Amino acid sequence: MRLSEDEIIGYRVHHNSARGPAKGGFREHPEVSLNEVRALAIWMTWKCAVAGIPYGGSKGGIIAKPDGSLLDRKDALVIREYSRDLKSRNAIGPHLDIPAPDVNTNATKMAWFVDEYLKSSIENRDSSDWLTGDAALTDKIMNDFRLLHTQPSFPMETPYLDKCMEVLKKYPEAKCQALAVVTGKPADKGGSLGRGESTGRGVFIALKKAAAYKNIKLKGATAAIQGFGNVGRPPAKFLHDAGVKVVAITDASGGIYNPSGLDIDAVLEHVDTTGAGFLKGFEGGREITNDGIFALDVDFLVLAALENAIDRNAYGVKAKVIVEGANGPVTPEGDRIVTGKGTFIAPDISTNLGGVFVSYLEWIQNLKNERWDLDKINRLLEDNICMIFDDIIKISQERKIEMRTAASIMAIGRVAVAELSKEIAEMVITSHPHLSKEGKGKTLSEDTLEVLRNYLTYLRDDLMKRTPLDYWTLVVLISNMESVLYTHNISDESIIELIKDIYTEATRLFAAFVKAKPDNDDLLMAMASLPENVRKQL
Ligand code: NAD
Numbered sequence: 001m002r003l004s005e006d007e008i009i010g011y012r013v014h015h016n017s018a019r020g021p022a023k024g025g026f027r028e029h030p031e032v033s034l035n036e037v038r039a040l041a042i043w044m045t046w047k048c049a050v051a052g053i054p055y056g057g058s059k060g061g062i063i064a065k066p067d068g069s070l071l072d073r074k075d076a077l078v079i080r081e082y083s084r085d086l087k088s089r090n091a092i093g094p095h096l097d098i099p100a101p102d103v104n105t106n107a108t109k110m111a112w113f114v115d116e117y118l119k120s121s122i123e124n125r126d127s128s129d130w131l132t133g134d135a136a137l138t139d140k141i142m143n144d145f146r147l148l149h150t151q152p153s154f155p156m157e158t159p160y161l162d163k164c165m166e167v168l169k170k171y172p173e174a175k176c177q178a179l180a181v182v183t184g185k186p187a188d189k190g191g192s193l194g195r196g197e198s199t200g201r202g203v204f205i206a207l208k209k210a211a212a213y214k215n216i217k218l219k220g221a222t223a224a225i226q227g228f229g230n231v232g233r234p235p236a237k238f239l240h241d242a243g244v245k246v247v248a249i250t251d252a253s254g255g256i257y258n259p260s261g262l263d264i265d266a267v268l269e270h271v272d273t274t275g276a277g278f279l280k281g282f283e284g285g286r287e288i289t290n291d292g293i294f295a296l297d298v299d300f301l302v303l304a305a306l307e308n309a310i311d312r313n314a315y316g317v318k319a320k321v322i323v324e325g326a327n328g329p330v331t332p333e334g335d336r337i338v339t340g341k342g343t344f345i346a347p348d349i350s351t352n353l354g355g356v357f358v359s360y361l362e363w364i365q366n367l368k369n370e371r372w373d374l375d376k377i378n379r380l381l382e383d384n385i386c387m388i389f390d391d392i393i394k395i396s397q398e399r400k401i402e403m404r405t406a407a408s409i410m411a412i413g414r415v416a417v418a419e420l421s422k423e424i425a426e427m428v429i430t431s432h433p434h435l436s437k438e439g440k441g442k443t444l445s446e447d448t449l450e451v452l453r454n455y456l457t458y459l460r461d462d463l464m465k466r467t468p469l470d471y472w473t474l475v476v477l478i479s480n481m482e483s484v485l486y487t488h489n490i491s492d493e494s495i496i497e498l499i500k501d502i503y504t505e506a507t508r509l510f511a512a513f514v515k516a517k518p519d520n521d522d523l524l525m526a527m528a529s530l531p532e533n534v535r536k537q538l
Contacts, residue, residue: 015041017056018418025102026060046411052470076155080116094180101184118160129178180366183359192362194377200234202354209389219243227305240264253278258285303329310334324348347404413467421480456498
């Protein structure tokens with residue numbers, strides 16, 4: 001799309017929605033391209049599947065110069081235009097596609113984004129964002145909002161969002177779906193506690209798991225970090241607090257190195273004050289380049305800047321463990337070289353999912369008009385990342401493959417199960433060339449039944465048996481089978497048998513999750529989404 005009177009180009013790409021609404025951040029960077037956004041959208045599909053959350057994958061990007069060169073006012077106008085344009089194309093929505101922050105975007109920008117979305121709904125007199133259970137109250141809320149139109153505001157202010165927060169506080173029974181159109185909002189404007197540092201916190205949790213797996217004690221170990229933004233900052237602090245010597249950090253302005261360990265509190269203070277957001281000028285260390293830090297002999301190298309950081313320069317990498325905080329920081333060539341040397345890689349799709357996981361928790365809190373405490377959020381995050389790491393290690397050991405391939409098997413298998421079950425349901429429900437003239441149900445043609453039988457057999461014997469499934473995939477699968485069986489009154493015995501087998505297997509798997517984590521809130525939510533008859537069997 002063309003923004004700012006054709007001066008700026010923006011993109012939004014949806015990759016897959018088999019498991020739920022598409023989910024993915026948007027960035028502002030001069031090197032954004034359609035192909036980059038496409039690749040990042042695909043990543044999101046796999047990441048959400050690995051995270052075991054009910055989302056597909058998407059991504060967005062605006063070709064813009066980072067920091068400073070886009071004045072806040074102009075930036076706010078661009079982001080508002082981006083939000084409005086996407087809404088008018090029906091490309092975003094709380095149950096359709098949910099953006100979030102990424103490179104050079106943050107909570108403030110998400111607030112502008114949702115403010116514009118709300119404003120546009122009010123202009124269109126669309127009350128569907130509000131679920132109050134009371135038509136008179138919905139009308140009253142809409143009228144209150146309309147008054148805002150008469151008051152001028154600056155693009156950096158968020159009067160609609162502020163009003164929304166006020167209304168939700170006043171009427172706790174009301175729910176504003178629109179609030180869930182974007183995640184990563186400020187904590188006092190519909191954001192979740194803990195979201196800001198969630199990706200970095202998750203990176204640190206994954207690093208701890210990798211350290212335990214590789215028998216590296218944190219206390220006294222060494223680390224280097226590339227990138228000191230949303231993702232790179234929290235691990236620096238957590239590592240430092242855990243007794244790890246963080247010897248080097250780089251960002252877009254350069255790098256700092258101190259073999260005795262950097263004083264992370266002083267680094268943070270410098271970046272936040274004198275350094276105006278950058279490391280340059282920090283006096284507690286010498287200068288170092290990116291290639292310089294890649295060649296350091298450290299236990300952990302955390303990559304938290306941009307994609308393709310390690311390519312053929314991988315020959316110089318000496319770290320024992322690489323932790324991918326960024327998306328795609330190691331190219332396939334780089335991967336081949338470092339894994340050939342025996343370096344352990346904690347891959348991006350399982351390591352940097354903390355942000356999207358807490359985004360999911362934010363989305364649920366918005367949809368339910370609830371606010372969860374930080375302990376609960378951090379507990380769910382830690383549980384999830386640890387469970388995922390263990391599952392991926394299991395696949396990697398069973399199949400004697402690297403973590404990245406194991407994570408991909410897990411992700412692709414989960415999406416394939418959701419996709420195929422959706423396909424099966426659509427085949428029966430919508431008119432389809434395979435369907436006989438008479439339509440659906442009992443009258444499916446022999447050809448269609450044969451295709452269905454093959455699909456179902458493949459789903460049961462191949463995909464479900466060979467893929468480590470998560471509970472949300474099971475919800476999607478069971479719901480799709482449910483609609484095939486009951487809505488469409490299939491009478492073919494062999495098909496009913498196959499669907500019953502799938503039900504039995506899916507229920508058994510679900511029960512195993514419940515047994516392992518009887519009080520996991522997320523699992524309980526997934527369980528509540530199952531059909532009544534399946535829930536009774538658990
Ligand atoms: P950010 O803009 O907050 O930080 C990026 C950091 O990288 C900055 O410190 C920047 O100065 C630095 N940097 C840029 N170019 C560099 C270079 N050539 N060498 C060294 N440092 C450089 O962005 P972010 O949100 O932290 O995202 C970083 C990466 O993590 C991206 O790949 C992003 O897609 C990914 N990611 C972000 C999130 C999130 O929640 N923000 C979640 C998952 C993945």
